[in-house]
Amino acid sequence: xxxxxxxxxxxxxxxxxxxxxxxxxxxxxxxxxxxxxxxxxxxxxxxxxxxxxxxxxxxxxxxxxxxxxxxxxxxxxxxxxxxxxxxxxxxxxxxxxxxxxxxxxxxxxxxxxxxxxxxxxxxxxxxxxxxxxxxxxxxxxxxxxxxxxxxxxxxxxxxxxxxxxxxxxxxxxxxxxxxxxxxxxxxxxxxxxxxxxxxxxxxxxxxxxxxxxxxxxxxxxxxxxxxxxxxxxxxxxxxxxxxxxxxxxxxxxxxxxxxxxxxxxxxxxxxxxxxxxxxxxxxxxxxxxxxxxxxxxxxxxxxxxxxxxxxxxxxxxxxxxxxxxxxxxxxxxxxxxxxxxxxxxxxxxxxxxxxxxxxxxxxxxxxxxxxxxxxxxxxxxxxxxxxxxxxxxxxxxxxxxxxxxxxxxxxxxxxxxxxxxxxxxxxxxxxxxxxxxxxxxxxxxxxxxxxxxxxxxxxxxxxxxxxxxx
Ligand SMILES: O=C(O)C1=C[C@@H](OP(=O)(O)O)[C@@H](O)[C@H](O)C1
Ligand SMILES: C=C(OP(=O)(O)O)C(=O)O
Numbered sequence: 001x002x003x004x005x006x007x008x009x010x011x012x013x014x015x016x017x018x019x020x021x022x023x024x025x026x027x028x029x030x031x032x033x034x035x036x037x038x039x040x041x042x043x044x045x046x047x048x049x050x051x052x053x054x055x056x057x058x059x060x061x062x063x064x065x066x067x068x069x070x071x072x073x074x075x076x077x078x079x080x081x082x083x084x085x086x087x088x089x090x091x092x093x094x095x096x097x098x099x100x101x102x103x104x105x106x107x108x109x110x111x112x113x114x115x116x117x118x119x120x121x122x123x124x125x126x127x128x129x130x131x132x133x134x135x136x137x138x139x140x141x142x143x144x145x146x147x148x149x150x151x152x153x154x155x156x157x158x159x160x161x162x163x164x165x166x167x168x169x170x171x172x173x174x175x176x177x178x179x180x181x182x183x184x185x186x187x188x189x190x191x192x193x194x195x196x197x198x199x200x201x202x203x204x205x206x207x208x209x210x211x212x213x214x215x216x217x218x219x220x221x222x223x224x225x226x227x228x229x230x231x232x233x234x235x236x237x238x239x240x241x242x243x244x245x246x247x248x249x250x251x252x253x254x255x256x257x258x259x260x261x262x263x264x265x266x267x268x269x270x271x272x273x274x275x276x277x278x279x280x281x282x283x284x285x286x287x288x289x290x291x292x293x294x295x296x297x298x299x300x301x302x303x304x305x306x307x308x309x310x311x312x313x314x315x316x317x318x319x320x321x322x323x324x325x326x327x328x329x330x331x332x333x334x335x336x337x338x339x340x341x342x343x344x345x346x347x348x349x350x351x352x353x354x355x356x357x358x359x360x361x362x363x364x365x366x367x368x369x370x371x372x373x374x375x376x377x378x379x380x381x382x383x384x385x386x387x388x389x390x391x392x393x394x395x396x397x398x399x400x401x402x403x404x405x406x407x408x409x410x411x412x413x414x415x416x417x418x419x420x421x422x423x424x425x426x427x428x429x430x431x432x433x434x435x436x437x438x439x440x441x442x443x444x445x446x447x448x449x450x451x452x453x454x455x456x457x458x459x460x461x462x463x464x465x466x467x468x469x470x
Contacts, residue, residue: 196221436461
């Protein structure tokens with residue numbers, strides 16, 4: 001981070017202001033389906049040259065949110081301009097922050113902790129779980145009411161995991177059946193601090209509670225039995241918040257004492273390892289490839305995919321290891337290699353939780369069997385990623401057995417998959433891009449039903465694919 005940074009209840013009736021609108025949740029129901037753009041990803045020439053993937057999605061969301069809470073101006077370079085991050089920006093503007101683009105830099109003029117404004121309309125979170133859950137944390141300790149809506153995929157995802165702790169802190173919720181969006185929430189100012197032990201390994205839940213703690217008098221503590229991505233902790237420190245982390249009995253206790261004053265910060269967002277993963281697998285499985293992926297974030301809570309690919313025999317070198325925005329970064333040189341199936345240690349899952357769909361593609365082309373387990377969380381992402389990938393890969397000619405908490409995949413030993421489709425992407429960007437990679441290593445190509453979801457996290461994915469295999 002730049003030199004200006006400080007250092008590295010139960011559901012109630014609808015609140016009155018909202019209840020007078022016909023039915024905020026009805027007006028927020030998912031829009032009719034838009035026409036989809038199908039695309040067949042064909043076998044390619046080797047991937048070569050140098051590419052640069054867009055900024056990290058998790059860090060981009062947090063840069064905007066923390067900038068919005070600081071008093072003064074933060075500047076962000078390398079922000080991911082994907083739809084998910086733009087949903088965060090729109091919601092923060094609706095709560096008073098000024099967020100504008102000036103050349104290549106995003107400029108955020110924050111409102112300060114405790115002074116978020118009442119949004120006038122529903123906050124449309126699109127496809128983004130991170131925007132929804134972290135912003136719910138922010139709203140929880142402000143005296144405002146907000147309606148959260150999302151697309152058909154997001155509207156199926158569980159929000160009970162944040163509703164539960166934020167209710168203990170004093171916020172009230174009127175969710176849709178099953179604890180889903182659309183929902184209305186009313187924050188409480190001052191909220192009540194608490195110590196919360198995460199029942200699920202989730203950086204979004206951890207962050208929601210810590211963000212609620214920023215405007216809560218007293219100490220809010222999250223106990224994390226299994227480490228998850230730590231961008232919230234690292235970045236809050238950069239914005240001047242005293243975040244304390246203690247290791248007690250093998251668990252992390254993460255605490256902050258509110259209300260805090262946040263100071264602005266200039267941030268350079270490193271490249272997203274989750275986006276780089278598609279190209280790392282593609283270069284590993286397409287014979288003759290030799291690709292450099294520049295500027296990839298390698299935070300140890302995020303780099304599991306590269307560690308697992310190396311265990312499978314991938315040829316990945318870290319070049320020019322350095323620090324960008326307080327995060328470890330390197331250029332990755334990836335050359336084609338025959339991968340070997342392995343049993344993936346479930347303990348590594350949180351550090352590569354979004355990369356399993358593309359790991360399954362690597363496994364489908366490996367020599368031997370790959371077994372994954374402990375992946376129940378994949379069932380509650382943008383789609384049920386275990387079923388979606390088992391179905392999609394089988395349609396493409398792979399041998400896949402779906403288990404309760406993982407997949408067993410018998411690889412082809414490097415022989416291209418047959419290909420086929422169209423596979424259903426279920427409004428899930430990671431399914432779309434993973435099956436695109438499968439198409440590159442297939443005989444007939446793989447057709448996906450819709451390329452639209454890709455724009456949520458990786459708007460120039462198709463262009464970079466063209467560039468790397470030109
Ligand atoms: O905190 C974050 O930025 C994220 C946390 C993860 O979700 P969970 O916390 O639900 O595991 C991940 O899947 C998501 O893409 C981004
Ligand atoms: C799960 C993901 O994101 P989110 O939870 O923010 O929708 C993802 O990007 O794979």
